[in-house]
Amino acid sequence: MCGIAGIFDLTQQREPGRELLAAMNQTQFHRGPDEGGLYILPGVGLAHRRLSIIDLASGQQPMLSADSKLCVVYNGEIYNFRELAGELEALGYRFRTHCDTEVILYAWQEWGERCVDRLRGMFAFALYDSNARSLFLARDRFGIKPFFYSVLADGQLIFGSELKVIKAHPDLPRALEPRAVEDYFALGYVPEPKTIYRDVFKLRPGHTMLFRHGEPVPVQKQFWDIPFRPVAVASEADLQAELLARLREAVQVRMVAEVPLGAFLSGGVDSSAVVAMMAELQSEPVNTCAIGFDVKQFNETEYAARVAERYHTNHFQEVVSSEDFDLLDELAGLYDEPYADSSAIPTYRVCQLAKQRVTVALSGDGGDEHFAGYRRYRWHMHEERLRQALPLGLRKPLFGALGRLYPKADWAPRMFRAKTTFQALARNSVQAYLHSVSICSDEQRAAMFSNAFKRELQGYSVHSVFDDHAANSPTDDPLSMIQYLDMKTYLVGDILTKVDRASMAHALEVRVPLLDHPLTEWVSGLAPEWKLRGQEGKYLLKKSLESRLPHDVLYRDKMGFGVPLAKWFRGPLKERVRRDLLESGGLAATGLFNQDYLARLVDEHQSGRRDHSAPLWTLLMFQATVRDDQFVVAA
Structure with missing residues (x-):
């Protein structure tokens, strides 16, 4: 399992900064502590953190095709890679490794966007094709592996395995997505393709996107x-x-x-x-x-x-x-x-x-x-x-x-x-x-x-x-x-x-x-x-x-x-709940909430009259996650 990151210039051929790309990649060091690598050309930069599972000696990424025209960064496991490698070898492709990453390169070369139909497993990958001047993004059928992306105002696409990779880019707008807040307090998570940020999105499970230099941002395309x-x-x-x-x-x-x-x-x-x-x-x-x-x-x-x-x-x-x-x-x-x-x-x-x-x-x-x-x-x-x-x-x-x-x-x-x-x-x-x-x-x-x-x-x-x-x-x-x-x-x-x-x-x-x-x-x-x-x-x-x-x-x-939330909020977390939800430096500062209603939830729960542990935990995790972004709604 691994982490991927990248920058792709949609409008020009600016070369991504090595230090910036490395910093984005470093935020997900925990996903792949074994190795890391960068690939940078005018208009594109790909980065990878590796957790070695198969072909420990030669599965390094970013991985290039034999002619150096293709480059892929990939997170996941393709369980039928040996069968696909055999099929591709019969078609004339020659493999230098024994890992599933190289199979993705030649599957793209042979089958193009439909290569994902042949992959059995969990995956999120980005593949750059220098001949076509394109970047192909794909996420597995159930979304087992994550994929976040954003298109910045200057026409740069940035992406990564975790939201923190995107947040590491200094030009990312941090505007709150109000619809994501509504979704979160109903469901307890932000559903695809939204994120808590208005300008950041998740690639939906079972979907792909094909970006090209000089072309408009594509829509997500479903393959399964x-x-x-x-x-x-x-x-x-x-x-x-x-x-x-x-x-x-x-x-x-x-x-x-x-x-x-x-x-x-x-x-x-x-x-x-x-x-x-x-x-x-x-x-x-x-x-x-x-x-x-x-x-x-x-x-x-x-x-x-x-x-x-x-x-x-x-x-x-x-x-x-x-x-x-x-x-x-x-x-x-x-x-x-x-x-x-x-x-x-x-x-x-x-x-x-x-x-x-x-x-x-x-x-x-x-x-x-x-x-x-x-x-x-x-x-x-x-x-x-x-x-x-x-x-x-x-x-x-x-x-x-x-x-x-x-x-x-x-x-x-x-x-x-x-x-x-x-x-x-x-x-x-x-x-x-x-x-x-x-x-x-x-x-x-x-x-x-x-x-x-x-x-x-x-x-x-x-x-x-x-x-x-x-x-x-x-x-x-x-x-x-x-x-x-x-x-x-x-x-x-x-x-x-x-x-x-x-x-x-x-x-x-x-x-x-x-x-x-x-x-x-x-x-x-x-x-x-x-x-x-x-x-x-x-x-x-x-x-x-x-x-x-x-x-x-x-x-x-x-x-x-x-876990015993109801007990926590009446005991060891009692004061934290009041501080984060009700006091001036907590949720009150955002302007998102009716503070009288939050006070009622806290009072009813901590008095034992009602069990509001689920909404209180939802509020507490919201405060813990977004407090550094200082979202404020105008009165």
Whole structure:
């Protein structure tokens, strides 16, 4: 795993400054501490930080083609690079290395922009073609690897693997993107293609861009989407066998490395499935690691230990103190823009633990989205039956009124939180799902933001993010639709972002077999009842694994990878919450918020009357991330 950076002059042939490019590259040293390199010509500069995984001796970047006409910087792993190299050799290409980077050079030379169709893996790369005077940017299908870019006022394109690379350029405008703030307080992250800065963007997953000297800025071009093409079914037994074969092969191709390799083992279904496949594929014990908290409701290590014992893995675990809140400011620096998933803390710790033993770790990320494992899917489908039975014209006034009148009961079990259910039933399916996943509801955000900031938004709402994805969805099945929405928003914006930054902070490469795109294409085509059957999510996956994993690992209630925020904000972080959110030097200085409402949130939470831990954490991480930029909204 690596970090990339670059400067490309769209309007002239100015040569990028070596010191500036090196400084941009140095901000991501943690992504590739093994080696670094620069490539500079009139009009273009490419930079790279390397974490050596394959072909340790000769995989240095930036990498040139044999005729020096092409140059690439690349972050990721192409798992089918050997097959592609064989195909390209048959076409007359000659390779000087044994790594996947060189394959990208000649894949571009042979297939042009369609080269990405042939790549199986995770990747973000920039390839300069001096003959065509072009720069080709590409990001993998799910956005496992990040890619940020901006076009400056003087016509220079700058890009990098992390936002801090872009921020290192002195000419980057730091204007706040108001729509990103609205999105963040609904979702807990800034969704693609936005960033917290108005002039910086993310390259969307499964998209490319082709820049040329002297030509206008291109639009992002999509090369892949989750197809949801129906899969032919002979019998359940056949489906189980095919799923296991596909999963085993997806794991196998990700076990190629010239450095120590292992797996995260949380004790959940997905990571346990990956470990089971690894144990079947190698003769020596699998290296596994787990993190738990010293609070039982947040600790899954006993289940991880059962899987480790079953497969005789080299298992090591660590229990983190429930007072492990010192990472707050470090996390803000890692993520560069507001990011509010508190499970980033245990994720950071498990990556820190894994790096003590391995350089590559396989994870189970993506299983919940693909196989309908989240509890919220069950609730959504319960509500969906009623939405389909009653027209929106009837539901909206009836349940809208009930939602306004019914008291809020966040403290109660989900089944008794009728207010949330009524509010969901008053919406269409897509907007009901957005409501169910929002950290701060529409009403809360309306109360939270200042009048001045709401004028800045000019009527914009996060609703358009979900509506736009729904409009482009290849499926209209209710369950498949919300899975698709999660894979376009939550998976890339939250889960994969969390893992990339936490792992790269420790120079650890994480591979994600459940996001293998051939596996995904097959799984997406399974009928919804193979994923969610009655109350059982991941139905087919669990049935397929019954002979390989303990019953209580497969069928126990899902446990989140969380931290005790509510306790922190009434205890050790009590004063920080008041200082950062309410005092004059904190959020009040931005003009973005209604300070009376923030004071009410803090008072209600710290008195124990309500649990506002999720919005308070979201506010705290916003303050920790953007305070140095001094965003101010005019009154």
